[in-house]
Amino acid sequence: IYDYTITSIERELQKVKRKIETYDDNKGDDIVNVSKPSKIFISHSTNDADYTKAIVELLEDIGLDENQIFCSSLREYGIKIGEDIYERLKREFATYNLWVFFILSNNYYRSVASLNEMGAAWVLQKEYLSVLLPEFDFKDIQGAINPNRIGIKLNSSDIIPMLNDLKIEVCNKFECSISQNRW
Numbered sequence: 001i002y003d004y005t006i007t008s009i010e011r012e013l014q015k016v017k018r019k020i021e022t023y024d025d026n027k028g029d030d031i032v033n034v035s036k037p038s039k040i041f042i043s044h045s046t047n048d049a050d051y052t053k054a055i056v057e058l059l060e061d062i063g064l065d066e067n068q069i070f071c072s073s074l075r076e077y078g079i080k081i082g083e084d085i086y087e088r089l090k091r092e093f094a095t096y097n098l099w100v101f102f103i104l105s106n107n108y109y110r111s112v113a114s115l116n117e118m119g120a121a122w123v124l125q126k127e128y129l130s131v132l133l134p135e136f137d138f139k140d141i142q143g144a145i146n147p148n149r150i151g152i153k154l155n156s157s158d159i160i161p162m163l164n165d166l167k168i169e170v171c172n173k174f175e176c177s178i179s180q181n182r183w
Contacts, residue, residue, distance in 0.1 A: 010143065038173055039096040040064065041126075042071040043117040044103035045110070049073040051133055051154070052103055062167050062183075063176030070098075089117065093124055099173065100126050102145060105133040109142065118144050129166075 040059060044052045056071050070092050072078040072085060079085050092098065100121045108114045121128055122144030130151030132138065141147035152162045171177055 036095060036097040038068070039092070039098055040069050040170075041092060041096075041098040041100045041117075041121075042069065042073075042077075042103060043100050043108075043114060043121065044071070044073065045105060045107035045114050046073055047107040047111075048103055048105050048133060051105075055101065055103065055131065058163075059170065062170050062178050064170065064174060068174055070096075085113075089120070093120060093126075098126050100128040102128055102130050103133065104130055104141065104145070104151075105136045106140075108136075109140075115143065 042052055042056065052071060052073055056069060056074055056077060059069055066076050069077050072088075079088055098121070100117075102108070102118065102121075128145070130141065130145055130149065132141075132151060132153045134155040138147050138151070138153070152159070152166065156162065167178065167183060
């Protein structure tokens with residue numbers, strides 16, 4: 001059933017992608033390349049909120065603030081009381097040039113909301129980074145994420161150089177800095 005669900009989601013996403021590719025440029029703005037402010041969107045399962053919080057804290061330490069991160073599990077970075085989560089996500093995708101951090105785990109793939117976020121990012125061709133939690137491996141990646149694309153594996157022996165690369169990428173994209181001594 002699980003494989004069938006992923007396959008049917010992929011088929012539906014292909015249909016939406018074809019519609020976007022045939023979009024008539026003369027009738028409106030380009031959906032993909034409109035200049036927008038940048039923001040990191042942390043796509044995760046709520047069951048992995050502890051890891052997600054640590055990743056947000058790392059981004060804060062690098063120099064980002066609450067206006068540059070969207071994370072639904074953390075109140076100061078996400079959904080406010082009374083707010084519709086799907087409307088907020090739609091607004092985030094429409095308003096910002098999102099760099100999506102997929103926090104991948106078995107929990108992520110069991111979450112319909114997470115898979116919807118993955119599909120939206122794929123259809124809108126958002127830049128992304130895969131962050132694999134300790135119990136999850138690259139071979140476990142399915143759906144719209146490329147398992148051959150280099151990501152961060154949290155319990156990898158290469159974690160220090162990976163985090164250094166992440167710091168450099170974040171600082172380049174968001175024009176922030178952190179002193180080397182603090183880092």
